[in-house]
Amino acid sequence: MDKNSLVERIATLIMDGFDRDFRTFNSHTAKAPRLFEQGDWKGIQAASKDRIQGYDIRIKETCNYLKEIIGERKELLEENLWREIRAKYAEYLKSHQQPKLAESYYNSVFCRTHHRRYYNNDNIFVRSSLLSSDIQVNSPTINMYNCDVSGINETLTQIMHDFSFNVPYEDLARDIQLVVRRYLKTSKFEVRRDTKFHFDVVNKPFFRNKAAYIIGRIVTDYGDQAFCIPVLNNENGSLYLDTLILDLRELNVLFGFARAYFMVETESPADLVSFLQRLLVSKSRTELYTHIGFQKHGKTQFYREFLEHLDNSTDNLVQAPGIEGMVMAVFTLPSFPYVFKLIKDKFPPEKETTEEKIKEKYMLVKLHDRVGRMADTLEYSHVGLPRSRFSQVLLDYLHRVAPSKIEIEGDKVVIKHLYIERRMTPLNIYLHNATQAQTRNAIQDFGDAIKHMIAVNIFPGDMLLKNFGVSRHGRVVFYDYDEIEYMTDMNFRKIPEATNEVDEFSDKPWYHINPRDVFPEQFLKFVLVKPEYREPFLEKHRELLDYKFWQEKQNQIRHGVYQNVFPYPEKNRFIYERNK
Numbered sequence: 001m002d003k004n005s006l007v008e009r010i011a012t013l014i015m016d017g018f019d020r021d022f023r024t025f026n027s028h029t030a031k032a033p034r035l036f037e038q039g040d041w042k043g044i045q046a047a048s049k050d051r052i053q054g055y056d057i058r059i060k061e062t063c064n065y066l067k068e069i070i071g072e073r074k075e076l077l078e079e080n081l082w083r084e085i086r087a088k089y090a091e092y093l094k095s096h097q098q099p100k101l102a103e104s105y106y107n108s109v110f111c112r113t114h115h116r117r118y119y120n121n122d123n124i125f126v127r128s129s130l131l132s133s134d135i136q137v138n139s140p141t142i143n144m145y146n147c148d149v150s151g152i153n154e155t156l157t158q159i160m161h162d163f164s165f166n167v168p169y170e171d172l173a174r175d176i177q178l179v180v181r182r183y184l185k186t187s188k189f190e191v192r193r194d195t196k197f198h199f200d201v202v203n204k205p206f207f208r209n210k211a212a213y214i215i216g217r218i219v220t221d222y223g224d225q226a227f228c229i230p231v232l233n234n235e236n237g238s239l240y241l242d243t244l245i246l247d248l249r250e251l252n253v254l255f256g257f258a259r260a261y262f263m264v265e266t267e268s269p270a271d272l273v274s275f276l277q278r279l280l281v282s283k284s285r286t287e288l289y290t291h292i293g294f295q296k297h298g299k300t301q302f303y304r305e306f307l308e309h310l311d312n313s314t315d316n317l318v319q320a321p322g323i324e325g326m327v328m329a330v331f332t333l334p335s336f337p338y339v340f341k342l343i344k345d346k347f348p349p350e351k352e353t354t355e356e357k358i359k360e361k362y363m364l365v366k367l368h369d370r371v372g373r374m375a376d377t378l379e380y381s382h383v384g385l386p387r388s389r390f391s392q393v394l395l396d397y398l399h400r401v402a403p404s405k406i407e408i409e410g411d412k413v414v415i416k417h418l419y420i421e422r423r424m425t426p427l428n429i430y431l432h433n434a435t436q437a438q439t440r441n442a443i444q445d446f447g448d449a450i451k452h453m454i455a456v457n458i459f460p461g462d463m464l465l466k467n468f469g470v471s472r473h474g475r476v477v478f479y480d481y482d483e484i485e486y487m488t489d490m491n492f493r494k495i496p497e498a499t500n501e502v503d504e505f506s507d508k509p510w511y512h513i514n515p516r517d518v519f520p521e522q523f524l525k526f527v528l529v530k531p532e533y534r535e536p537f538l539e540k541h542r543e544l545l546d547y548k549f550w551q552e553k554q555n556q557i558r559h560g561v562y563q564n565v566f567p568y569p570e571k572n573r574f575i576y577e578r579n580k
Helices: 003-029 032-038 041-070 079-093 099-113 149-162 172-186 248-254 269-279 285-291 295-311 355-367 392-401 427-432 436-455 520-526 531-545 547-558
Strands: 142-148 196-202 206-208 211-220 223-233 239-241 328-332 338-343 378-386 406-409 412-422 468-470 476-478
Touching (some): 032 206, 142 149, 328 392, 436 468, 531 547
Antiparallel strands (some): 328 338, 338 412
């Protein structure tokens, strides 16, 4: 086979691999409407999990096909040949519907088959080869509906019917009236009888957990306003509209970094992301690609954004503030809103775990419903960061606690395995500087976070305040996963009565404790040490100290009862207005 034929064969092989992956991704996504209509919440979670895992399966397949071509001919891995392969692949991208995702797929294949020293823009797509304007959109993403105030009810009814759910609505006219009433009452723009406007609506619902979300914007002469209408299944054969979300902060929380990925069908992800970015201006393309399930391309976008930030900043990477963890070394760039975490080489004796188990815990969270209370992570291997941006104190620290995880290669510090997640203020630090009102709100939201995780079969394990953070929206989010377990694997117990005074006043337990035993009544003693934390916690969450509460939740999970955990304020639901 001549060189040109070989270049074309390999470039085509990788592109075919991407196309297979995209078709598989869409086949999992396409299950969501039927599962939603059937109220098959377990099925939706399974489809979401399969979709996340599918990418690595396709990459492995493609790499195996490549190995068959390459065999013992190591010259086929040489840099000059692969630069021609990259150029040929870039030609294919010009007429492709998902070119940016295909760039990320190429990068993944190359990085699985080559040493890190070859990771540069001559060999992979460190910088994108395309502008957004270069991407062809053959399948429209947005439907537009013109109307005026007098016709808003009919227009919204048409919008809802156009989604073609195969389950009837409880009372669509009733719910549309509630939507219109909420819009007229809370719109940030004045709405008069002669106001002309139109709706731009994403033409497919966004599915996640137990809801379908209709997302779009209202365009008037006075400005645009993003909106979302959550649709719920009453699990008795019909649907209803649960609320109208207009508040931009609430919409940002809906697309928060502690949420599971949406399942939304689209042949033009770049077009969908561009539209969403116009609605959610504070969200980066990294976040939006990730939120619609393309988390691997989200990683590519993140790295590009990080490189751009490094080019436009001068501060150094430093150890993250807060109490040092037992299993993770954490550092940050103060001007960049993320933290970088790597697993230490050694753990103290009380941490009975291994590096592999910790990785399994992080993957568990990646695949699970994070219910707005567990931070998502971006996972990287062999990341090269500028040596000049590390403080010497940080570099010395990393050499001390994780020497096997870092290497110095010229002007780069190469980290063999790295997790990156949104930076938050550790809850213990937040409370130290909080007002009385902020303390009350944070402690009660801490209890809410625990309850929300319980609802999706997650026991956080180590519930010390230092393992939770406060987001920029003031939400309490869990981020330390090395002791996380399924609720159904735990044994929640009451502490046995002491049989004598010696036992009662002993520093050591007088009863046997198995590895998975949990005694909720001890939470106040070990977690909420300060009296000013206990009062607001007990006011709202006293039941968390009762082992029977935990056992009841276990039984519900075992019997397939899935609780609703709403990503918007409970008080805003229409259920409280329907009977007025």
